[in-house]
Amino acid sequence: MKKQLLTSLLCLMLSLGFAQTDRYLLTGTVKEAKSGLPLPGAIVSPEDLSSGTVADENGNFRLRLKPGTHNISASYLGFERTVMEITLTSDTEISFSLTELDMNLSEVEIMATGYQEIPKERATGSFVHLDNELVNRRISTNILDRLEDVTPGLIFNRTGPANDPISIRGRSTIFANTQPLIIIDNFPYDGPLENINPNDVETITVLRDAAAASIWGARAGNGVIVITTKRGKADAPSLSINSNINIFQTPDLFYQPVMSIDDFIGMEELLFERNFYNAQINNINRPALSPAVEALLSARNGLISQEELQRQLNTFRSRDVRHDFTRHFYRPAINQQHNINLSGGTGNYRYAISAGLDRNLENVVGNDNSRYTLSIKNNWNLLSDKLEIGTGVYLTRWNRDTRTEIPRNIFPYETFTDNDGNALPVTRDYSRRFIESTAGLGLLDWNYYPLKEIGAGNIENIENDVRLNLNLGYKIVDGLKAGIFYQYWTNVNNTENLQGLDLYSTRDLINRFAQENPDGTLSFPVPRNSILDIQNTRAFSHSLRGQISYNKVISPVSSIDAVAGWELKDFQSISREFRYYGYRENIGISQPVDLISSFRQFHNGFQATIFDGTRHRGLTDRFLSHYFNAAYTYKNRYNVSLSARRDASNLFGVDANQRAVPLWSAGLGWVISEESFLNADYLPFLKLRATYGENGNVDKSVSALTTATYFTNSAFLLAGGELAAQISSPENRLLRWERIKILNFGLDFETKNSRIRGTVETYIKNGVDLIGDSPFSPSTGFFRARVNSASTRATGMDMDIQSRNLTGRFKWTSNLMFSTIKEEVTDYFFRGTPINYLAQPQGQLFPLEGRPLFAIYSLPWAGLNPDTGNPVGILDGELSENYAAIFTNTSPEDLTFHGPRRPQAFGAFRNTFQYKGFTLSANISFRARYYYRRESVLYTTVLRGQGGHADFANRWQQPGDEAFTQVPSMPASVNNVRDNFYRYSEVLVERGDHIRLQDIRFSYDLSTVESRRLPFKRAEIYTYINNLGIIWKKSDDPIDPDFRQMLPPRSIAMGINLNF
């Protein structure tokens, strides 16, 4: 197929070669008279309307005209129309300077959809445009971070599953893809977004409604983020350098309130008295016991005296392992970013070259990563301007080194060093008694020394990402243009994890498989050398698009723009994993091991086989689409837009005719301020917009046929190594695409002199045919299955207002973004038990009809029993301590519904002050009308000697305590239902509303300095401080409502930006 494709392409190229002309080229720019800034989107045409064009993003236009005299007019909304008479005898260049009609509108914004670029004045859909200044305001390695708190309607989620970090106008799906589609330079980007260097990005456009996004059809359901990279301009070479360093605070391990060491050891003593540890002390698995319990055991067995026991316990009480972690494992993270950009061009040729280096030291000692990026972009206008050729080459390489892993499950009063700073072993997987009993048997050192693990790992990840773009555009006749766009992308990711004998985990594995020979010696089925894990993933995609566009200027104030095209996408990835045992890195030799036989584990005698470590995975994602989009502008004041797209994909097992989904949208725009009846001086621009349409979404994990996933039985099984399969989904003939219907209204306005301008939009989003769980009788073989059965509804408002408060020498600008959203799941069939809705377990979703997908529910709370400190609930209207009955007699609808876990209102308020070269801007963000559940002490963990929350110290201990505490008393024995009742009672539910000072940016522009001694056109030095902290919050809870485990680290960046 590829061969045929190439032949066709070649034919096409040849057919274009015949282009000839008897016309001259008129080029030029349209500029604002006062400021000299370009006016993209201005209409330029001869008076006879024989042809016409629209100025590009740099205000440039090109026209081909017959020789002779023409009256050329340039017009633009809010500017006086200018006519110029020219006589063409050769290719000519002219320049228009349009004078403002005393309305002082702000500069023009161009909205990119990835298919077209539309001036805001002609758009009907919902677009958010982030200009280069806004993109560069924040300092980050990742481009996506730069959208936070500057994009109305877009929120960075801080609760809910990890697979939806951002949402645009809520979440209109349950199990399908949740993330917006990311477009980079006309095509969806298949790689990880951290491969994009933010310095290469010119602008970002976020598409929020159906009219804006429906051109992306079946993948547009979650909104679209269009990233446009920097292009060269046809003028003198310009060089810019941007360099910054960003320093982050060391993580605060004391942030989470936990039980004091005193209480912890006190509990261990109590539990030891109660013989709680007997099951573990005598367990053949040799489970780890804390140092205090071991000491208590030694004392009980008469191995140490009572005085010695007390001495040891007192030593433990004086320690806190978090100090050791902070001292040895953590450091301030430091990110450096350097970038150099060169662009320029002459008449028919433009180029942009950029090279970047990011070097990041992570906050864990020994771990760092570096990113290298290189991009080269070229554009040619050939064949007397009929043919446009664009090429782009983008290379990214990551080197990530992980040498240290943070130790997990360490007892809180361990210490990593002795008084002289020597590394000490700590308890980890096995009891000290067992570890000590193995000394001298010929095993490798089975002790775990956290300090010796620092830097002992060697995980090296190298990622290479290549993107190649080729665009061909050919003007067939005036206004009619054919284009072919092609992108090849590939990403190769290699990880080598060399686990030497320095690592405890390697020694542990070798020891566990050690076999005792009849003569008492040991043999080692896992060789006593390093283990090498290799993982490689190769992914690639081809995207090809053929498109015909038609732009016709019908009158100086009316035009038609249309595109139609066909698109093909083929994404494939294959990933393989291997493991080598007995690897000697100095000679590059590994040893075969017996993966078939089962060996008795040294510590507990269980039979197990050596882990194979081989795995293969493959994905294929294919789309075949047709699209059409047309916009008509009449009298510069009426816009009509229409869009349709049909997507077909390789949905598994779906009949060919059901693989495709037709999606469409329609929009209207009305510039009211152009009407004579609204000739208001104070409101020079007012526009009303309305759109409706459908976007799509797909969940490729479900299938229409009964499908099975294949694997080989684990080697430790009787049928180990045999091919096996299990049914992953039952037959579902009615499988179809998810659809999201969006109705959007928008109002754009601008007051005189652009003092206040803004946009207000409201919308309704209905998700239909969503994939949802439906319950089944388990006797059918499934207790639930995924079918197109759910629907959702979201309504909301997004507002974006800019006000120029002071415009003199001291400038003050305010930007307010404010969004509200109300979401609910309107149809859902699977019903869980109350505990499912209360607990919302990780990795599972339990929506309830009529409620938001992420909601907080609770049980009524009637305080503590004054005699016992037991929590009291309500059962059938009566006070009750029968917790099990409270749970069984409550239906999901009876639970108290507080509200959503995600904010229903959010936004940011940014103020920018300018004086001479100084600019100070501060962003204050806010989130409101949502709830969270505060953590508190759970006696289930306390009574198992695993510690717990610091609320333990505030628990009810004697009658009267109920006056000042709501923390229940400690029960005599583990009582999970009682714990759950307290944990999910209303007393722990809090409002999350808060305001935080997100960041401050301060910069100084050297180019305004009068002396011209400096060798550059523009120079800016800046500093950026992020995550400053909460200014106000509704709840008294001292922990940040959004960051319960760890605060985002404060950071301070300093940088310089030079333009030559």
Add this chain to the structure above:
Amino acid sequence: MQTNKTNILIVTIISICLMACQDFLDSKPRLDLEVPESLDELLALLSAEQRMNQGALIDIIASDDFYHTREFIESQDNPLYFNAYKRLLTPDMYADAIQPEWTTLYTQIYTANFCLQQLELTTRTAENGSDWDFVKGFALFTRAYAYSELLKVFAAKPSPQTESQISIPLVLKADINTIEEFAPLGKVYSQIFMDLEEATPLLPDTPGIRTRGSKSAVHALAARVYLSMNEFTKALKHIDESLKIDNTLMDFNTLNPALNFPIGLGSPEYVYYKFSGTYSQLNSNPEARIDTLLYQSYEENDLRKTVYFFINPAGNINFKGQFTGRSNYFTGLSVSESLLIKAECEARLGNMETAFETLNTLLESRYMSGTFEPFDPSDFEDPLGFILWERRKELLFRGLRWSDLKRYLGDREEFFPLKRVLDNQIIEMERSPEAFVFPIPQEEFTNR
């Protein structure tokens, strides 16, 4: 000229499109995803050991093979576990959890049904004949075994009185949209025997791997089920068929009792491999204690005393006689069970000599070499009682006790009443067949 070029362009684009459309969208989205159709793919479904060879465990928790202290059981937070332990078989005993046995076993039935359906779409030819037969026989055997496990847990002991009682849904098709009604108990039993009968000629005498069905396994299962119905003649007939094929015993003298699990995975006594799930409260937990009297009933030269048990440092007796090499219990079919079925049936049918001969064959492999003195029925006042006690001693933690207790009810009083002692509190189980029926989980009713 202009139109010509436009035409070329359009023709090119359309031709690319048409070329591409052909089978471009037929490729599957994931490498490991496939509609199982071929015989080896169907065999793969039946071979997923972790899923298809897992049997019930809840009946072991409720049986009398071990006990906990009050202290321990009260520190547990899994309602399913402590209710099953206390034998409080009420409809809310599973609390909010999905009942694992019910779901697992019906998933096995679904898979077997799916294979049988797919086989109907595959033509049996001379070439694939033996494979085709094997997959069909294996699927039928799998379905029959799963139903026998379901009945063990969720149904009363079969008898003329209970035969027409409504028991569990009898699902014979893999169709998620059809919900089968609850069938009379007798009908489910007939289905088990029909499936086994149909499977017999299709299966080989022994399978390559003991996770798969065989003639020997079919007969052993049939015998086990007939025994649970007190149909001794039929049970004897089938167990003799199985013993003709599988009769190898493991000499316990070759085992090393010092190991944590002296009997490893792959015992030669397996007829069909099935294992139970695990609970941390039970499997390899030193607090799952064995009754001292039971332990003391093993003679000093009985190797099972050291192979099956050990005394932990706290002085309590723990079990380590899993036939799996890990903490999961072996609950499948084995030669030792076959010999005990034969011994009991012979005894119950009055052939006491043959019964003891069979029993002695088994016990000889369990005793220290050269020390075993064969038992004789004349030594005992109640020779059947001795056989049953030996059955108890051999088949500990093998998932057989619950159905044995069901059939001993009203027959062998020595095993009753069943008690759980929690310090001063003693929970005594009601002595009625209905008391042994685990409730059908709520989710089966709410979603019908």
